[in-house]
Amino acid sequence: xxxxxxxxxxxxxxxxQRGDDSRPNVNPSxxxxxxxxxxxxxxDEVDRAVGAARAAFQTWAFSGPQARHELLDAVGTELLTxxxxxxxxxxxxxxxxxxxxxxETARAGQVFKFFAGEALRVTGDVQQSVRPGIxxxxxxxxxxxxxxxxxxxxxxxIPAWKIAPALAYGNCVVLKPAELTPxxxxxxxxxxxxHGCPPGVFSMVMGSGSVVGDALVSxxxxxxxxFTGSAATGSRIASTCGGLxxxxxxxxxxxxxxxxxxxxxxxxxxxxxxxGSFFSTGQRCTASSRxxxxxxxHDAFVQExxxxxxxxxxxxxxxGDTQIGPVVDERQLASNLEYVELARREASEVIGGERLDxxxxxxxxxxxxxxxxxxxxxxxxxxxFGPCATVIRVDDFDEALAVANDTDFGLSxxxxxxxxxQATLFRRKVEAGMVMVNLPTAGVDYHVPFGGRxxxxxxxxxxxxxxxxxxxxxxxxxxSA
Ligand SMILES: NC(=O)C1=CN([C@@H]2O[C@H](COP(=O)(O)OP(=O)(O)OC[C@H]3O[C@@H](n4cnc5c(N)ncnc54)[C@H](OP(=O)(O)O)[C@@H]3O)[C@@H](O)[C@H]2O)C=CC1
Ligand SMILES: O=C(O)CCC(=O)C(=O)O
Numbered sequence: 001x002x003x004x005x006x007x008x009x010x011x012x013x014x015x016x017q018r019g020d021d022s023r024p025n026v027n028p029s030x031x032x033x034x035x036x037x038x039x040x041x042x043x044d045e046v047d048r049a050v051g052a053a054r055a056a057f058q059t060w061a062f063s064g065p066q067a068r069h070e071l072l073d074a075v076g077t078e079l080l081t082x083x084x085x086x087x088x089x090x091x092x093x094x095x096x097x098x099x100x101x102x103x104e105t106a107r108a109g110q111v112f113k114f115f116a117g118e119a120l121r122v123t124g125d126v127q128q129s130v131r132p133g134i135x136x137x138x139x140x141x142x143x144x145x146x147x148x149x150x151x152x153x154x155x156x157x158i159p160a161w162k163i164a165p166a167l168a169y170g171n172c173v174v175l176k177p178a179e180l181t182p183x184x185x186x187x188x189x190x191x192x193x194x195h196g197c198p199p200g201v202f203s204m205v206m207g208s209g210s211v212v213g214d215a216l217v218s219x220x221x222x223x224x225x226x227f228t229g230s231a232a233t234g235s236r237i238a239s240t241c242g243g244l245x246x247x248x249x250x251x252x253x254x255x256x257x258x259x260x261x262x263x264x265x266x267x268x269x270x271x272x273x274x275x276g277s278f279f280s281t282g283q284r285c286t287a288s289s290r291x292x293x294x295x296x297x298h299d300a301f302v303q304e305x306x307x308x309x310x311x312x313x314x315x316x317x318x319x320g321d322t323q324i325g326p327v328v329d330e331r332q333l334a335s336n337l338e339y340v341e342l343a344r345r346e347a348s349e350v351i352g353g354e355r356l357d358x359x360x361x362x363x364x365x366x367x368x369x370x371x372x373x374x375x376x377x378x379x380x381x382x383x384x385f386g387p388c389a390t391v392i393r394v395d396d397f398d399e400a401l402a403v404a405n406d407t408d409f410g411l412s413x414x415x416x417x418x419x420x421x422q423a424t425l426f427r428r429k430v431e432a433g434m435v436m437v438n439l440p441t442a443g444v445d446y447h448v449p450f451g452g453r454x455x456x457x458x459x460x461x462x463x464x465x466x467x468x469x470x471x472x473x474x475x476x477x478x479x480s481a
Pocket of ligand 2: 442443
């Protein structure tokens with residue numbers, strides 16, 4: 001029988017609340033390892049959290065920047081100081097390797113510190129009126145109560161890059177982390193609580209998307225929703241928010257192209273693709289999932305990439321020599337394996353991709369390359385979200401660019417080339433929110449905008465000072481002098 005005192009509770013109105021339902025947080029590297037029990041909320045908890053946020057809003061909105069700066073800075077400092085320990089928890093609950101997990105925790109710390117600075121730099125405009133004797137001021141104000149819904153693949157960085165700007169600009173927050181990975185979000189909640197976040201300013205309610213997520217998105221007292229996750233859930237949230245005329249920001253999937261031109265440095269191109277396609281087990285919305293390779297370099301590139309891919313060590317995320325951790329859970333692994341089966345029909349050759357049975361029971365999969373594919377095949381249209389990349393052979397730059405842009409998504413795009421002309425043309429013409437030249441499509445900075453075009457994103461950008469567009473509303477004031 002489970003002991004209720006062991007359950008990690010929700011944070012609502014400044015208090016830890018357990019309820020009586022909970023779910024085990026399972027280590028995907030070794031399913032015998034249960035990290036802890038985490039509470040599962042229902043609609044009542046959501047109501048209480050939103051109510052507490054509404055009640056706290058007027059005070060927090062007018063609290064001034066110093067308190068916000070100090071809170072965010074303290075949380076950022078502690079995340080950085082404890083990055084090894086928290087990174088270990090992240091690797092244990094999500095399955096990315098320890099260095100990746102520690103790096104992500106450090107990134108979350110930097111995000112908090114960045115927005116601690118932004119809290120001191122909320123600016124507006126003073127303009128001259130077209131009418132004499134009138135001053136015009138454009139100022140930014142907080143939006144209100146913001147619901148944040150986050151996925152499992154970046155369980156600390158994504159909550160951080162939504163919570164920190166929301167609080168910096170004076171909003172109150174209710175966070176619902178992914179049910180698969182609540183541990184890191186729970187740590188952020190602990191730190192906000194510990195460093196004096198006033199009751200109701202930040203609440204965290206754990207549980208399933210269909211209950212807690214849905215209750216939050218449709219709650220009458222929520223003013224805005226920021227979501228990262230699948231395109232299907234994102235579309236559903238967009239229609240609910242549209243109907244309610246509620247501000248919404250969506251970060252969804254990608255089918256990111258990486259173009260490799262004949263004149264690319266082979267070593268650079270292979271490294272960029274190895275990293276972009278397979279690191280973090282391919283579970284990144286910025287992963288390079290379509291490798292678009294010019295005919296002249298194609299065979300040498302594929303041979304070298306396949307050789308290095310096969311040499312990648314798949315294993316327990318916490319083991320020092322592991323390069324590719326497990327897939328996050330059985331459902332995601334089953335979905336990846338279905339795509340491998342589909343690739344057997346749609347590609348001319350499949351390398352790797354099989355389920356691996358290692359010493360510990362976990363969700364292990366060998367990285368996979370699907371060769372000789374056509375861009376209209378399903379494996380090139382749908383986001384797989386696993387350690388799988390397709391290869392599409394093209395004749396020249398124009399064809400590479402056309403294939404790169406022929407997708408419903410538009411998050412990140414890369415090119416490997418030594419030609420300044422081709423790099424420049426690609427930067428200008430590719431339909432993506434982020435472009436990488438001689439770099440992996442995944443792996444971004446914490447202080448500049450993040451987001452895409454077409455089916456990948458909706459609403460204003462996340463991160464950097466551009467985050468203010470979503471987390472504030474402008475007010476234009478006219479005053480007779
Ligand atoms: N762009 C990205 O970064 C990500 C993309 N994905 C893509 O999505 C696929 C499925 O992953 P999955 O985790 O199921 O993604 P989801 O879109 O289902 O989950 C993302 C978040 O939304 C929540 N959610 C689910 N349903 C609803 C709902 N009806 N209303 C409100 N919130 C909801 C989830 O809660 P809960 O998990 O608790 O049910 C989670 O917190 C992956 O295979 C991948 O292709 C997934 C994760 C991240
Ligand atoms: O590539 C990165 O660094 C970020 C990717 C990301 O945010 C995502 O996959 O959701």
